[in-house]
Amino acid sequence: MVAETLILDGNRVASSMKEELIERIQRLSDKGIIPCLATILVGDDPASATYVKMKGNACKRLGIQSKRVVFPENTSTSELIAAIQRLNVDPSVHGILLQHPVPQHIDERAAFETISMDKDVDGVTTLGFAQNAFGFADFPSCTPAAILAIMDAYKLPIEGKHAVVIGRSPILGKPVSMMLLNRNATVTICHSKTTDLANIVRLGDIVVAAVGKPRFIQGDWIKPGAIVLDAGYNEGNIGDVDYVACREKASAITPVPAGVGPVTIATLLKHTVEAAEKMAER
Amino acid sequence: MVAETLILDGNRVASSMKEELIERIQRLSDKGIIPCLATILVGDDPASATYVKMKGNACKRLGIQSKRVVFPENTSTSELIAAIQRLNVDPSVHGILLQHPVPQHIDERAAFETISMDKDVDGVTTLGFAQNAFGFADFPSCTPAAILAIMDAYKLPIEGKHAVVIGRSPILGKPVSMMLLNRNATVTICHSKTTDLANIVRLGDIVVAAVGKPRFIQGDWIKPGAIVLDAGYNEGNIGDVDYVACREKASAITPVPAGVGPVTIATLLKHTVEAAEKMAER
Numbered sequence: 001m002v003a004e005t006l007i008l009d010g011n012r013v014a015s016s017m018k019e020e021l022i023e024r025i026q027r028l029s030d031k032g033i034i035p036c037l038a039t040i041l042v043g044d045d046p047a048s049a050t051y052v053k054m055k056g057n058a059c060k061r062l063g064i065q066s067k068r069v070v071f072p073e074n075t076s077t078s079e080l081i082a083a084i085q086r087l088n089v090d091p092s093v094h095g096i097l098l099q100h101p102v103p104q105h106i107d108e109r110a111a112f113e114t115i116s117m118d119k120d121v122d123g124v125t126t127l128g129f130a131q132n133a134f135g136f137a138d139f140p141s142c143t144p145a146a147i148l149a150i151m152d153a154y155k156l157p158i159e160g161k162h163a164v165v166i167g168r169s170p171i172l173g174k175p176v177s178m179m180l181l182n183r184n185a186t187v188t189i190c191h192s193k194t195t196d197l198a199n200i201v202r203l204g205d206i207v208v209a210a211v212g213k214p215r216f217i218q219g220d221w222i223k224p225g226a227i228v229l230d231a232g233y234n235e236g237n238i239g240d241v242d243y244v245a246c247r248e249k250a251s252a253i254t255p256v257p258a259g260v261g262p263v264t265i266a267t268l269l270k271h272t273v274e275a276a277e278k279m280a281e282r
Numbered sequence: 283m284v285a286e287t288l289i290l291d292g293n294r295v296a297s298s299m300k301e302e303l304i305e306r307i308q309r310l311s312d313k314g315i316i317p318c319l320a321t322i323l324v325g326d327d328p329a330s331a332t333y334v335k336m337k338g339n340a341c342k343r344l345g346i347q348s349k350r351v352v353f354p355e356n357t358s359t360s361e362l363i364a365a366i367q368r369l370n371v372d373p374s375v376h377g378i379l380l381q382h383p384v385p386q387h388i389d390e391r392a393a394f395e396t397i398s399m400d401k402d403v404d405g406v407t408t409l410g411f412a413q414n415a416f417g418f419a420d421f422p423s424c425t426p427a428a429i430l431a432i433m434d435a436y437k438l439p440i441e442g443k444h445a446v447v448i449g450r451s452p453i454l455g456k457p458v459s460m461m462l463l464n465r466n467a468t469v470t471i472c473h474s475k476t477t478d479l480a481n482i483v484r485l486g487d488i489v490v491a492a493v494g495k496p497r498f499i500q501g502d503w504i505k506p507g508a509i510v511l512d513a514g515y516n517e518g519n520i521g522d523v524d525y526v527a528c529r530e531k532a533s534a535i536t537p538v539p540a541g542v543g544p545v546t547i548a549t550l551l552k553h554t555v556e557a558a559e560k561m562a563e564r
Contacts (some may be wrong), residue, residue, distance in 0.1 A: 017459075088395075121481050130412030134391075134452050168463055181450055184475040186482060189459075194467035195442045200468060201486075206371045 001206065006154065006252040008229075010146075013153040014262035017130050018062055021273050028276055032046035035276035036065035037095040037121065037268070038087045042080060043073040043103045052099050058265045064177035064272055068272055077107045081114045088095025088116040094279055095121030095272035100171065107171075118279065121271035138278075139271045144176035145230050146206060146263035148183070154228055156206075157202060158251060159184035164201050166190045166217065167210030167241070181245055197221070228253040229236060231260045288534040290426050290511075294433040295326075296544035298346035300344055303555050310558055317558035318347035319377040319403065319550070320369045324362060325355040325385045329517065334381050340547045346554055349375060353564060359389045363396045370398040376561055377403030377554035382453065383415050391452075400561065403553035406453055416458035420551045420560075428545035429490060430465070438488075438509055441466035446483050448472045448499065448522070449492030454513060458490055477561065479503070491522035501527025510535040513542045 028035060032214070033250055041052045052068070059066035067081060087093050096119045102108045112124040120128050123141035131137035132144075151158060163185040167173035173189060181187045190200055201207055201221040207228045209217045214234040219242055222228060228250040232240025239256030247253050254260050298540040310317060323334045334350070341348035351365060362384070369375050384390045394406040403411050405423035408490055413419035414426075433440060449455035449466045455471060463469045472482055483489055483503040489510045491499045496516040501524055504510060510532040514522025521538030529535050538543050 005343060084378065126416060127409050129415065130408040133411065134408060160475050162477075162482075173464075174415060174460070181471055181473075183457075184473070186470065186472050188468065188470040189463055190468050191443050191463075191466070194468040195444075200444070216302070267334040281374040 003251070005247050005250050007247075008150050008252055008254045008259060010254060010259040010262045013150050014030050014266035016153070017149065017263070017266040020060075020115075021062060021270060022208075024273050028273070028280060031062070031280060032130060033280055034063070034065045035095075035154040035273050036067055037272045038069060038090075038093045038095060039246050040066040040069045040071070040083065040096070040098045042071040042075050042082070042099070042106065045101070048099045048101070052097075055097065055265055055268060059223050059272075060267060063267055065268060066268045071104055075103075075106065077105075077110055080111050084111060084114040087270055088114070088119060093119065093168065093281075095268075096121050097122045098124070100124075101112060112281075117202060120274060121268060121275050122171075122176070123271075129170060129175055129178075140179060141175040142172050142267040142271070143172050143210075143264045144179050144262060145233050145267045146260050147176055147231060148179055149263055149267060150229065150254060151227070154252065158243065160186075162203055163186065163206040163208065164188045164204030165192060165208045165209075165210060166201065167212070168199070168233075169210065172210040176210065176231075180206070181188070185222065185272045201244070205208055207241075211226040211240045211262065214236050214238040215240070215242040217241040217246060219249055222249035225251040227251060229260060230254050232256065233261055237276075256272050285533070287529050287532050289529075290432050290436055290534055290536045290541060292432065292536060292544045293489045293540040294301075295432050296548035298435070299431065299545070299552060300340075300531065303347045303552060305343060307331050310562060311345070312557070315558055315561060315562050316345070316347045317555050318349055319376075319554045320349040320351060320372075320375045322351045322353070322365065322369075322378070322380045324353040324381070324388065325378040330381045331361055332382070334379075337379065337547055337550060338549060341554070345456050346551060347351070348376075352415070352561055353444065355385055355386075355431065357388065359387075359392055362388060362393050364473065366393060366396040369400060370396070370423055373561075375401065376558040377401050377550075378390070379404045380406070386433075400555060403550060403557050404453075405457070406555075409462075411452060411457055411564050414457050417464045420556070422461060422550040423453050423457040423491075424553070425454050425513050425546045426461050426541060427549045428542050429458055429513060431463055431545055431549060432511065432536060432542065433488075440488070442467045442468075443487040444470065445483055445488040445490065446470045446472060446486030447492060448479070449490075449494070449513075451492065454492040456490065458513075462488070462490075483511050489523075494521060496520040496522040497522070499523040499528060504531035505532040506507060506527050506531050509533060511542060512536050514538065
């Protein structure tokens, strides 16, 4: 029998992160600088539209400017790249977010690569990934950084723990694995080709779900007392873990919604403020 | 009782790789191009001097030019960087190898980063690491690529297997983990802060030793029938695994010497030829 499970409150962590930004945004404002995040939305995916709107609203509430760039579904890769290039050289823009995923016919990786390193506040470039993997990125990918921020806010130990990451995407599974590794966890990375997934997940003192499949991680996969971090966000506000069943086994767990999501947005805002500060120093 | 252990013959794999290069080097030669690898050695480390010499000799035997650049122990980071910059723009040089490790006072990462992507045949740049991690590098790090080349030469399956990598360095543990992951292995990365290392290694269908500690991996850590790849090369020609004891348990194992080492050198030569071919196309 595990003691009462700690519910990791993403809203609380996000609030405290945003609290810390207020004074920094004020100092920038005193210099006549308003941090500005450009968000790019391509196509008609309603979930993506919602995310972009949430990010824009979060900016506004904090006094960060949000510049919305919207493209139709049939936009070409080169049109998208040209738009990113314009934002790269626009001195009023400090951060650029290209909402993932873009329509199938667009070369998303090429578009991500176009984002200048100074403005890659979402941490999606190849070089940004590697700097993060080697421990010196300015802007680590937001969702992985949010997962670490939650653990740190609750002072959950990472060093020496066995972390099992389910998912290996370039903006989530791979970078969070490298970040946990750099914090001295032993890290196992699983994916769709993993055999005996249940038994591998059972090894985890820390379990990070980054699969993109609703309620995929089962309660009986969780080692009693493990910490469960759910980076999934599927239709209908459902995470990648079977929350009720996993909560029974875990010592701490993030809910969905109000878990990793709000902290991801707070991380994006923090990176945007940092980008503006760095640009002001130049 | 495991059936007779397959000894993975690095010399054989390397020979066949070099065999395939002969014709390509001839075709370049017909165009008046001699592939050229510049090797940079800084300081007096005898092991490093030996490695550089071995690489130079391997070049010569195959008709690849080897340009040796040697610096004294007290060379500064900026002197080293300036030398790399000269090699970057030298049209007769196709690949640049900076022998690791450089003396402590030099910023090795800054030196590695200076190597132009076109000539990073050893796969040591940050961007090269990320391209490799995302599966589209021109020149993956040589030792990790050699490990995969040995597995492929012996048609050892990777997909769905559990690979345990011991070590997390930027040029070995991290890239080989990403390459195994991209080949659909489930990958666990261990290191000095891993608790219960023996039991973690026992999970491995594939065990990659990249620790840099002589005979560190014990025989009773190896799951019967596992494949053991030893990337270690310690003083006195000793690997990172206790070879005799691990061979008893493994279904296949690389010896040291004559295991990963010669294939690493063959990979470096292959990358140099590829770099020359790419430069010729431009």
